[in-house]
Amino acid sequence: xxxxxxxxxxxxxxxxxxxxxxxxxxxxxxxxxxxxxxxxxxxxxxxxxxxxxxxxxxxxxxxxxxxxxxxxxxxxxxxxxxxxxxxxxxxxxxxxxxxxxxxxxxxxxxxxxxxxxxxxxxxxxxxxxxxxxxxxxxxxxxxxxxxxxxxxxxxxxxxxxxxxxxxxxxxxxxxxxxxxxxxxxxxxxxxxxxxxxxxxxxxxxxxxxxxxxxxxxxxxxxxxxxxxxxxxxxxxxxxxxxxxxxxxxxx
Ligand code: 13P
Numbered sequence: 001x002x003x004x005x006x007x008x009x010x011x012x013x014x015x016x017x018x019x020x021x022x023x024x025x026x027x028x029x030x031x032x033x034x035x036x037x038x039x040x041x042x043x044x045x046x047x048x049x050x051x052x053x054x055x056x057x058x059x060x061x062x063x064x065x066x067x068x069x070x071x072x073x074x075x076x077x078x079x080x081x082x083x084x085x086x087x088x089x090x091x092x093x094x095x096x097x098x099x100x101x102x103x104x105x106x107x108x109x110x111x112x113x114x115x116x117x118x119x120x121x122x123x124x125x126x127x128x129x130x131x132x133x134x135x136x137x138x139x140x141x142x143x144x145x146x147x148x149x150x151x152x153x154x155x156x157x158x159x160x161x162x163x164x165x166x167x168x169x170x171x172x173x174x175x176x177x178x179x180x181x182x183x184x185x186x187x188x189x190x191x192x193x194x195x196x197x198x199x200x201x202x203x204x205x206x207x208x209x210x211x212x213x214x215x216x217x218x219x220x221x222x223x224x225x226x227x228x229x230x231x232x233x234x235x236x237x238x239x240x241x242x243x244x245x246x247x248x249x250x251x
Pocket of ligand 1 (some may be wrong): 009173239
């Protein structure tokens, strides 16, 4: 049985004071929740403040990006060691917005993934096809290639520590959710790929989140699917009550 994992990717939103308000409200709403991993990924500037606010909870902290080196002449970058130092335990790698706007490639995803594992951060690795790719019938080809290149060189034990997120680009921020069946089909394909590349036990153990317009009112049907183990949430993660609704998906 895979433990559900709900993560809020705040993207480039919230000042420190807005972050404080959001987290304070959320803490009250999810304090009774058990059996679900809850992860918050605020922007870098709010990480230390959010770390303090969640110190007395089971909520985990993630960054939205990092460099793969420990330190050095990389102006504007943040290293895995720095993230661990301020209390991050998760790291989002290869989000489609980073791939589309900031030159992230399968190769940099792979470097960051290896660094995350080396420095003891839990990676959330994002994959997903564009609308044009889906319409051209290339979804599994695209997702398969992203997985293969992104996870290249990892052992099965290392892959067991990875969370994958399937985020069809056409469903992000558009209000268009993949149907639960569409998402589950791709998740199932991803498990087949993991089984072929590593082993069946790993394929069954790895948690795969769905991301793309997840809301309190569609989360339950997504979570009812056999291969969907959680959600990576954008817009609905910026409101305490809606993210709490997602975290409590059974109710
Ligand atoms: P939305 O939930 O706003 O569609 O964003 C999804 C996403 O990109 C999470 O990483």
